[in-house]
Amino acid sequence: MLLNCPMPQLDFDMITLGHGSGGILTNKLLASGVFELLKNPLLDTHHDGAVFELSGRLAFSTDSYVISPIFFPGGNIGELAINGTVNDLAMCGAMPRYLSLSFIIEEGLTMTEFWEILVSIKAATQRAGVQIVTGDTKVVEKGKGDKIFINTSGVGQVHPQAQISLQHVKPGDKIILSNNIATHGVAIMSVREGLDFETDIVSDTVNLNEAVKHILDEFGAHIHLLRDPTRGGVATVLNEIARDSHLGINLWQRNIPVLDDVAGACELLGLDPLYVANEGVFIAIVAADVADDVVELLRQYSFCGRAAVVGEVVAQHPRQVVLTSSIGGKRVVNMLVGEQLPRIC
Amino acid sequence: MLLNCPMPQLDFDMITLGHGSGGILTNKLLASGVFELLKNPLLDTHHDGAVFELSGRLAFSTDSYVISPIFFPGGNIGELAINGTVNDLAMCGAMPRYLSLSFIIEEGLTMTEFWEILVSIKAATQRAGVQIVTGDTKVVEKGKGDKIFINTSGVGQVHPQAQISLQHVKPGDKIILSNNIATHGVAIMSVREGLDFETDIVSDTVNLNEAVKHILDEFGAHIHLLRDPTRGGVATVLNEIARDSHLGINLWQRNIPVLDDVAGACELLGLDPLYVANEGVFIAIVAADVADDVVELLRQYSFCGRAAVVGEVVAQHPRQVVLTSSIGGKRVVNMLVGEQLPRIC
Amino acid sequence: MCLAIPGKIQSVDYQYGGAVRMAKILFGGITKEASLDMVPHANVGDYVLVHVGVAISVVDEEEAQRTFQYLEEIGEIDELVEASQIDRQDL
Amino acid sequence: MCLAIPGKIQSVDYQYGGAVRMAKILFGGITKEASLDMVPHANVGDYVLVHVGVAISVVDEEEAQRTFQYLEEIGEIDELVEASQIDRQDL
Amino acid sequence: MKYISEYRTPELVEKYLHELQKTVTRPWAIMEICGGQTHSLVKNGLLNLLPKEIQMIHGPGCPVCVTPLNLIDKAVYLAEEKGVILCSFGDMIRVPGSKRSLLEAKAAGADVRILYSPLEAVKIAQQNPDREVVFFAVGFETTAPANALSVLHARRLGLKNYSILASHVLVPPAIDAVMTDDDVRIQGVLAAGHVCTIMGIDEYYELSEKHEIPIVVTGFEPADLLQGILMTVRQLEEGKANLENQYSRVVKPEGNPEARKVIEQVFEVADREWRGIGTIPNSGWEVREELAAFDANRKFSVNIAKAPECADCIAGLVLKGIKKPYECSQFGKKCTPENPLGAPMVSSEGACAAYYHFAGVEVS
Amino acid sequence: MKYISEYRTPELVEKYLHELQKTVTRPWAIMEICGGQTHSLVKNGLLNLLPKEIQMIHGPGCPVCVTPLNLIDKAVYLAEEKGVILCSFGDMIRVPGSKRSLLEAKAAGADVRILYSPLEAVKIAQQNPDREVVFFAVGFETTAPANALSVLHARRLGLKNYSILASHVLVPPAIDAVMTDDDVRIQGVLAAGHVCTIMGIDEYYELSEKHEIPIVVTGFEPADLLQGILMTVRQLEEGKANLENQYSRVVKPEGNPEARKVIEQVFEVADREWRGIGTIPNSGWEVREELAAFDANRKFSVNIAKAPECADCIAGLVLKGIKKPYECSQFGKKCTPENPLGAPMVSSEGACAAYYHFAGVEVS
């Protein structure tokens, strides 16, 4: 989707504290085209919240996005913030409907940067079929923020066939990864000061709700659990599932899809792809007999082209994730400790 | 309400980047008592969102809280974040139900500070009768944040009798202020570097939903509009209303309640109370014939003890707010320009 | 320019090893520190006019009444003038 | 310790006024800069082992085969040894 | 608050307005010198309570408005290029320089801090021994003692990292310059009460005589202003041109000798450029040679080329009362408080901002 | 990736395992010196594929683990008290000092930066001429050329604000010290391939002879390690004690003369404390006297009192292979990777962390 949204003419080129004070400048900033760009019948332009009708099983999720740099190979913080919350709702088995959008801007952000982020937000909402209905803008002093932080929260309607719950996970279930892992985290690292390298790797950020809706339409209650392995990576999410379900998980390294370039970067920096963050990937734990069909269905989507069954739920070694390495060895895969630091020496 | 929640014994006393990485440390931070403290049957402890049943006209609102200092006379950023979103929902005529809670923590925040904030959050949710059902925790590098930022978003059910809308505001309507203005902003300024002064003034942060529900119960559709004049103060909110309704507003300075100490501080710093931020105050625009009854009802609440009719909506001078000063002079009250800076010379 | 506000001296203390007199000054319920360097004779209880943290004048209680009396004064003066004018006319 | 990864030299350029040779090195699709100071004879196309931004060795293509051949070699050696042992026993 | 609220009662105001109405017989143009007076007139809605005959002209007494563009550029330069902690009163930081305001410099990363008092800046210098701290010492005579005191405190503390960027202007030479202009048609003057608190009233006898106008030293509360206007109008109606002191509860005829002593120690008189007006001889104070170590101008040898003012801005004419703000082609159009083209639109005490805020109120 | 993936194929691994199984007849204890080898054994799950008879003992070859507490305290001191930009490899910053780790210092406000290469630190020094930049130059022989090069680059650029806090240790004296300990029961050694890449293999002939053990210079990929183990076991089974070079594609017998020249220019041999082991004579490198300006220790005259190690931590015994991590009373209890009491639990290459991560896998 190509958006043609030139930045409006403005008499300021940088966001300053005044733009967050709630007064004329805040109004001016919003009237500069922000409301116009994001407009929809529900968008609460000057009130304290949005009002809409919605009924039944609802999902509600929130995330704050603090990524640095805010523009990275393959995207920016704006679309990340939309896709992230859309995906969290999808992981609840819900169809995302309404989002809130809240900015914390460090003074000094240029309007050009802000506009570019807004346009990405707009495009991402269109792709995901969601509406931004309420928002907030705060500006903090230079040195008290990091260019821009975004919070999105979202409300969605749970798919009528969805029975997503940790309770439904049982031994024998298959673990599906929807696509290559570690792509997003490595794309970000490629532009970090002190670590940077040249690469064509771009973030995999994408909205997953359409694909999720499709598998729920087809397989309904056979989809037992959905999770997107963002921070902490696949290893951490699977550990959480193992811990909370009191079951064991086996992973087969040979089946885990990783792009060659991403694998190369991980070698160089001493990182394990299992711990690297993803944005456009989800884990589905599904009944064994539908696993291959789920994979086949997912592969229709370009962003799930390398979907694969990568493991299974077992009654053995409860609360532990055990990886069978490509050469057939076994090891425990623990949760990420702290931040993943490049291992060099 | 007194909460007795001693901080649990922890093997870390400071929050570091690792606590936001999504791995063991994040889990440890949350398991340190955070989940325990905030727990309720819906709280999504490790999933991507909360699921609940809700139907009808819903209100949805978001705000990020970036106040400095995070502990201030009369409160802290935690209760502010709860009350703020509870109040925004109340201003939509809604009864707040479910909140999301998202932290952006600057590394170096002590667990003692974080815990104190959490306990305030807990207490504030209890007072307001809302549940935190989903959350997020990010940690940013030192110097990339300001101790802690909090986003809360909330979902509420619109009061069946509520007909809150700018469309319903008409000439003759009375403007009610629920309590003394400028208290919060002055309390904050009293502890700002370079401006600080000694005072007993404390922030007026409080949840307004109960009082709002009460006037909606009693006066229903006669309550035409509700707004909480937070950032930008009373002047800015009334200007927005005048602008968006294409009507004029008259304000009577003599009726506007301001605490003596607050008035003194404003004199000293050269501030106009009309532009100073509030937290526990709302503006109600109501049908003329119920105005006095609304005031009387509100005054039952300790935090509305000085509720008063302070102005009216008029057909004259559309889009302008005109103040009749205490000495009988008239002037236009414009929106706040930029930040309100102390006027000194 | 030059926002200056009258406040009441609550207490006085010495800084810079006694070289500088600072006071806590009460402004309708709030207290702020100010230098008394420019009003060496001001004492606790006095009202001083404070500008950017420095007291620049002691308010004169007697003179402060004049604004309230002025209209009566000029009334009296006007009568006198009128009277004298009448007198003059009478001449 | 001492994570070092083999990569292929893509291009070489000179820094510090010609005093220092830096190379762009390809590691399975990604490119990173490294110093060639320790491998003065390495050239475009060579595989070098890079550790913390410095190439410390040129990979020897011939020697690289040895790990694949070792089992056969020792098989042969063992046979020889066995043979010689037999020989010795025979003595 | 004592000495404030008594001067704001509707009854007192009413009486003064009544007397004024009785007194005035024809149009008079009176300039209130001080921006604080302008602010009070606007904030209390006094302007539309005055008899139609009385026209208030908002004078140049707003330090924010008359601080030369070049000095703002210097402050920005010190903050941005020299990496100093630039401390300032709140009002100054929004004033546009030729490229940017201090507020914008701050947004772009400079360390600009808003203080209530220059004495706070000395504390900051103490607390940051490895940083240079510069206080942007703008102001009229009223503010000079505080600014001077900060230098004396810093010297007493042996601080090597504190200096001031002084921009001090003096009111009497400015009144003289304004009144000397042939286009000026001001008939009476309310002198600035707080300036006189420091300097006394002697200089004003001369001015009153030289320009044959009544001058009334006036305070800032509604009753003060009305009394000052009444005293002026009474003189005008009677054809007098005397100096009177309305603000005697605060202003002693001799001013404040202690304060003048402190000023004397730190500053010396110099020619000074007034933004929008031009250079007025002997109308400013500079840091004395012997305190050069505390003078940011000398310490950092700041040498910033003078930038041209916005061509459309007629601030000079406005500040002299020759033109009304609404006669400016940009007033309320390109020039608004949130995007000021000239200084009088920035400060809430500036003449253009005063008109902007007052504009559109229908007199009931 | 060429020269990586070929050494990870299941087929090749399978063949080596088969041959190993055939070869081994009784228990053997083999120490892999290098933490990188430990990491590879763990990560690839090799440990539970090896014949039961072969017990791998994780050696002291993890610079993160053996850097003395005192040096970490110094790095923290420089970052916190001296306000330097403290640059470090990622692994080092989580290691607990006596009061805090660099990570905690960073959280508390110190400017600590994680870099891929010391050459990046030189760039940072260039870009921040008004800040002191210190690189925490830990490492074995492998890392020494890069650290030395950074000093030479900084000197070439005329930088006055760059220095290194050197903590360089040498492997052969450590092997010697470990093997000399009477409690040690290691029967074979995999020498660290990348160390030998720089230094060559000469020193190991001596060691092998002196301690009468087989030493095999070994690489890091699964097939490398299995081949190295096989070569060792073959020697052991045959009662030999020779030096062999498994990693000949990278390690030349003479090492890398260019690298040694650079090291020589910057460093000189000195006694050195190994965390958990104690001082080993001639086992480290210090910055030469004539480059004192680039030596953070001398430049900042850092003098931090030695703090006692955690009393419960038996890191020394673990690093020498005398005790297994799980024999430590704190292992997995108070001491875990997210809250390490001793260095071997911090780094993913540390012996305790290796056991922690490996623990609990049922061998299928």
Ligand code: SF4
């Ligand atoms: S309205 Fe603006 S441009 Fe015109 S004189 Fe005033 S400040 Fe200058």
Ligand code: SF4
């Ligand atoms: S388990 Fe921890 S305390 Fe025990 S030896 Fe290892 S690092 Fe030291």
Ligand SMILES: [Mg+2]
């Ligand atoms: Mg609100």
Ligand SMILES: [Mg+2]
């Ligand atoms: Mg979420």
Ligand SMILES: [Mg+2]
């Ligand atoms: Mg998420």
Ligand SMILES: [Mg+2]
């Ligand atoms: Mg908001």
Ligand SMILES: [Mg+2]
């Ligand atoms: Mg920043």
Ligand SMILES: [Mg+2]
């Ligand atoms: Mg998620």
Ligand SMILES: [Mg+2]
């Ligand atoms: Mg809101």
Ligand SMILES: [Mg+2]
């Ligand atoms: Mg709000």
Ligand SMILES: [Mg+2]
């Ligand atoms: Mg989250």
Ligand SMILES: [Mg+2]
């Ligand atoms: Mg900070």
